[in-house]
Amino acid sequence: xxxxxxxxxxxxxxxxxxxxxxxxxxxxxxxxxxxxxxxxxxxxxxxxxxxxxxxxxxxxxxxxxxxxxxxxxxxxxxxxxxxxxxxxxxxxxxxxxxxxxxxxxxxxxxxxxxxxxxxxxxxxxxxxxxxxxxxxxxxxxxxxxxxxxxxxxxxxxxxxxxxxxxxxxxxxxxxxxxxxxxxxxxxxxxxxxxxxxxxxxxxxxxxxxxxxxxxxxxxxxxxxxxxxxxxxxxxxxxxxxxxxxxxxxxxxxxxxxxxxxxxxxxxxxxxxxxxxxxxxxxxxxxxxxxxxxxx
Amino acid sequence: xxxxxxxxxxxxxxxxxxxxxxxxxxxxxxxxxxxxxxxxxxxxxxxxxxxxxxxxxxxxxxxxxxxxxxxxxxxxxxxxxxxxxxxxxxxxxxxxxxxxxxxxxxxxxxxxxxxxxxxxxxxxxxxxxxxxxxxxxxxxxxxxxxxxxxxxxxxxxxxxxxxxxxxxxxxxxxxxxxxxxxxxxxxxxxxxxxxxxxxxxxxxxxxxxxxxxxxxxxxxxxxxxxxx
Ligand SMILES: Nc1ncnc2c1ncn2[C@@H]1O[C@H](COP(=O)(O)OP(=O)(O)OP(=O)(O)O)[C@@H](O)[C@H]1O
Ligand SMILES: [Mg+2]
Numbered sequence: 001x002x003x004x005x006x007x008x009x010x011x012x013x014x015x016x017x018x019x020x021x022x023x024x025x026x027x028x029x030x031x032x033x034x035x036x037x038x039x040x041x042x043x044x045x046x047x048x049x050x051x052x053x054x055x056x057x058x059x060x061x062x063x064x065x066x067x068x069x070x071x072x073x074x075x076x077x078x079x080x081x082x083x084x085x086x087x088x089x090x091x092x093x094x095x096x097x098x099x100x101x102x103x104x105x106x107x108x109x110x111x112x113x114x115x116x117x118x119x120x121x122x123x124x125x126x127x128x129x130x131x132x133x134x135x136x137x138x139x140x141x142x143x144x145x146x147x148x149x150x151x152x153x154x155x156x157x158x159x160x161x162x163x164x165x166x167x168x169x170x171x172x173x174x175x176x177x178x179x180x181x182x183x184x185x186x187x188x189x190x191x192x193x194x195x196x197x198x199x200x201x202x203x204x205x206x207x208x209x210x211x212x213x214x215x216x217x218x219x220x221x222x223x224x225x226x227x228x229x230x231x232x233x234x235x236x237x238x239x240x241x242x243x244x245x246x247x248x249x250x251x252x253x254x255x256x257x258x259x260x261x262x263x264x265x266x267x268x269x270x271x272x273x274x275x276x277x278x279x280x281x282x283x284x285x286x287x288x289x290x291x292x293x294x295x
Numbered sequence: 296x297x298x299x300x301x302x303x304x305x306x307x308x309x310x311x312x313x314x315x316x317x318x319x320x321x322x323x324x325x326x327x328x329x330x331x332x333x334x335x336x337x338x339x340x341x342x343x344x345x346x347x348x349x350x351x352x353x354x355x356x357x358x359x360x361x362x363x364x365x366x367x368x369x370x371x372x373x374x375x376x377x378x379x380x381x382x383x384x385x386x387x388x389x390x391x392x393x394x395x396x397x398x399x400x401x402x403x404x405x406x407x408x409x410x411x412x413x414x415x416x417x418x419x420x421x422x423x424x425x426x427x428x429x430x431x432x433x434x435x436x437x438x439x440x441x442x443x444x445x446x447x448x449x450x451x452x453x454x455x456x457x458x459x460x461x462x463x464x465x466x467x468x469x470x471x472x473x474x475x476x477x478x479x480x481x482x483x484x485x486x487x488x489x490x491x492x493x494x495x496x497x498x499x500x501x502x503x504x505x506x507x508x509x510x511x512x513x514x515x516x517x518x519x520x521x522x523x
Contacts, residue, residue, distance in 0.1 A: 004406050203384055206344075207445070208373035209401035211366075 005213075013220035016193040023192060024225060027185040031229020031280065034178035035273050039237035041171040042269060048164050050260050051252075055160065058153030059088075059128045061138045064121040069146040074122070077146050081126055084140060086133035095120040104250070121148060179280055186225050186284030190218050194292045201293070215293065219285045226281025230274045237273070238266050296322050297343065297453070297484070302352030304338050304508075312338035314508045316352070320486065322452065325479045327495050328488040329519050330505035336488040339505060340457045343486065344376050345369050357452060374402055377446030377454045377483075381461035383438045385430040391441050392417070392426035398445045412448055420444040420474060436467035440474065447478055454478055456487040460494065472498055492521035 017024045063081065065074060074092075081090045098120045103111055113119060128137050134152035141150040194201070204214050242262045252258050297320040304313040312335045320326055328336045341347040342354060345361050354361035359372045385394050392413050399409045417423050420440040430438055439459060446454055456475065460468035472494050479485040489495065495502065495518065502517025503510055 002403050005400070005403050008400060199384070200386060203386065203397070204401050205370075206373060206378055206384070207398035207401055208370045208449070210370045213401055213403075 009216040012217035016221045020189045023189045027189050027225045028229045030182045030185045031226055031277055032232050034182045035230050035233035038175045039233045039273055047259050051257050052157045052160055054257050055153040055157040057131050059131050061126040061134050061152045063124040063126055063141045064149040066146045066148045073146050086128045086137050087126055088129045089127045091125045093123050095122050183280050183284045186222050186281050187287040190222050190285040191288040191292055218289055222281035222285025223278045226277035230277030234270045234273050298355040300353040302349045305350045311508055316510055323482050325485045325500040327502045334505040335508045337457055340488050344378050375452050377451040379442045379446050379456045379459050381458040383442045387430050391428050395445045395448055398448050416444045416448045435463050439471055453484040460491050492519045495519045
């Protein structure tokens with residue numbers, strides 16, 4: 001297609017957008033609402049996947065030590081853990097050090113648990129040679145004397161997945177519903193454009209315009225609607241995520257994990273939202289063209 | 296060169312508008328298509344630019360076999376055929392020049408070339424100086440000139456006109472007729488469906504008379520008395 005032709009299609013599609021006024025705005029708003037939800041949903045899913053993967057690759061097993069264990073017993077336990085085939089290292093962290101971590105990430109309100117009221121256990125942080133070995137080591141550790149509990153990352157990952165599972169399903173279902181509404185609204189504005197331009201379409205055919213030439217302005221009108229609808233969601237998701245990331249970084253860092261950084265997530269997300277917008281616009285336009293643009 | 300062999304057109308409602316029409320029109324001919332209302336003149340015209348498909352028979356226009364022509368090939372046939380109507384079919388939001396340019400834009404002619412060609416065609420139809428006017432600022436005759444300019448701007452081999460003078464007074468009709476003859480003199484085939492027996496009889500050309508879906512008369516220099 002020639003540049004001059006494309007320019008004409010663009011002008012044409014903007015004229016239609018303007019002429020459809022309120023209808024266009026309604027369609028754009030619908031895309032905006034939809035993509036806002038889709039954006040939040042995607043940011044969540046991407047992070048859940050990311051953190052889950054991090055957790056799954058985690059080689060640490062937290063072995064909690066019974067509160068009344070003596071120092072000697074503790075050292076014996078350390079030796080037993082160290083002796084396991086899959087274990088590469090064992091580090092001790094006292095209940096006070098554990099509390100300091102909690103205070104560091106959740107704030108000084110937890111300081112009141114200091115001293116004797118500290119509900120936490122002393123722990124051994126056991127590192128295994130492979131992430132796959134964590135489950136085995138945790139099970140074996142649990143059977144040892146003076147061990148109250150042994151947790152490993154894989155279990156956390158499974159819990160995280162389970163906790164967000166229904167959220168994901170509902171989010172997906174709701175997003176699809178909203179996407180359909182947006183497609184419907186866009187197809188409606190394009191339908192109105194097609195019907196109001198019957199004379200012109202007739203003349204185009206008469207003077208030998210190809211079908212694709214005739215279709216372009218309608219396709220563009222739909223695509224713009226989708227793209228314009230993506231602008232506000234992109235801005236809100238970008239700013240919102242950056243703020244959230246800054247606020248939560250400490251919490252996650254203390255647990256040894258990190259959310260996706262805004263830099264690594266947002267560029268792809270922005271692009272994805274824009275593409276989804278354009279695609280639902282184009283699909284909406286295509287539906288109306290199929291039904292009302294008899295060629 | 297246009298050739299119709301045993302062409303019939305039956306509409307969806309079972310009305311047979313044309314039945315076993317056989318006709319040949321050489322390049323450069325000027326042909327009237329006459330006959331009473333409902334005879335099938337517009338149907339005949341519409342078959343030529345593939346607005347309608349023949350129900351049976353063969354239609355050839357230049358190298359195009361219209362009975363085999365696929366929908367997506369129709370635009371390329373249309374570029375060889377100019378069509379004008381009784382109601383002009385101009386776009387009211389566009390100026391005269393833009394209306395003419397439109398026909399070249401949709402087939403992606405070079406913008407520079409479009410500009411030159413518009414000036415040239417406006418002169419040809421006698422509308423120099425009216426380029427910036429809008430259709431509703433023109434007389435009926437002038438609007439029909441714009442429509443004709445648009446129809447010939449891509450240098451079609453054939454110009455088809457369905458009652459081009461239907462909305463015009465006798466003087467203006469004469470002018471339009473003179474314009475069509477001028478275009479014909481340059482080698483373009485002109486096919487004109489009309490009720491205007493005055494024109495037919497004063498500007499004598501080949502005459503096809505259709506009645507009830509049949510070609511009942513085909514005379515090289517025919518005259519006609521319009522009964523209605
Ligand atoms: N789209 C259509 N569907 C069904 N029947 C049609 C259609 N168009 C035309 N007809 C019928 O076909 C016949 C021929 O119509 P056509 O329009 O070709 O006549 P015409 O000679 O152009 O008449 P007029 O001089 O009034 O313009 C008429 O009986 C008409 O009712
Ligand atoms: Mg007619």
